[in-house]
Amino acid sequence: MITNPSDRLPELERYYDAAPRAGGARAEDFGPLTLFVQESDGWPYYGRPALGGGEVSPADVERVLARQRELKVPESFEWVAETTPSLRAAAEAAGLSVHTHPLMVLDPSAVRVPARADVRVLGAADPLLRSAVTVPMLAFAAPGTAVGEAGPAELAVAEREPASEGRRVRVSGMIESGRTALAAAVRDGVVLCSGQYIPVGDVAEVVGVGTLPSARRQGLALAVTAALVADALDRGARTVFLSAGDEDVARLYARLGFRPVGTALIADRPL
Secondary structure, three states, X not given: XXXXXXXXXHHHHHHHXXXXXXXXXXXXXXXXXXXXXXXXXXXXXXXXXXXXXXXXXXXXXXXXXXXXHHHOOOOEEEEXXXXXXXXXXXXXXXXXXXEEEEEEEEOOOOOOOOOOOOEEEEOOOOOOHHHHHHHHHHHHHOOOOOOOOOOHHHHHHHHOOHHHHHHHHHHHHHHHHOOOEEEEEEEOXXXXXXXXXXXEOOEEEEEEEEEOXXXXXXXXXXHHHHHHHHHHHXXXXXXXXXXXXXXXXXXXXHOOOEEEEEEEEEEEOOO
């Protein structure tokens, strides 16, 4: 049981600092902030508080933003509200929009959810891997939990885009090297939902769980998350956590035994 949620935040803070480095990012020092710069193909990283960095001012944020513009990478920051409360006001003063997400850790006493027959962990050479890395792109393009229009036909079109193959190659390499694991819900040979977790030491973050919009409201995201949790624990993870999209999604993850420990914040330029 998680008796004092705030006790978990230092561990998560160390993970947030270590994960980009493990993913091949270069760390640039900006006093109380660190900018992580991806040096290979993959997700472009962000600015975040340096470990033990102290108060953050608008000027600190502006320096990182200027460097991000110079590098032509997204102007964004990610952090935990309770750990670095000064960053929100500094980011907003710099003209960024701040989005809040419930930060949740798996209760060690949670009972595992039985596995579903249509959900499995994919290997690096699985023929469905390209579909599996494409589904979240369609899911996040139509945010929310309501049933949407994009379905198998749209997935087939999206899979043919060169970027889809690039994601497959990158994720395949990460699976092969143990830097991620991916689970998918598959029905009649079609991937309907997928997600990953990223392990660093004995901590694992569940990320990128997305359901094909036409297949929502069937419990697939929870089933995929449960499979990821089981795999992470079987491989030695001691702490499993995630950031929920909103409070409604957080209530769903609570069914798996995730408990709120703080607030994850993302700051970026308004569209």
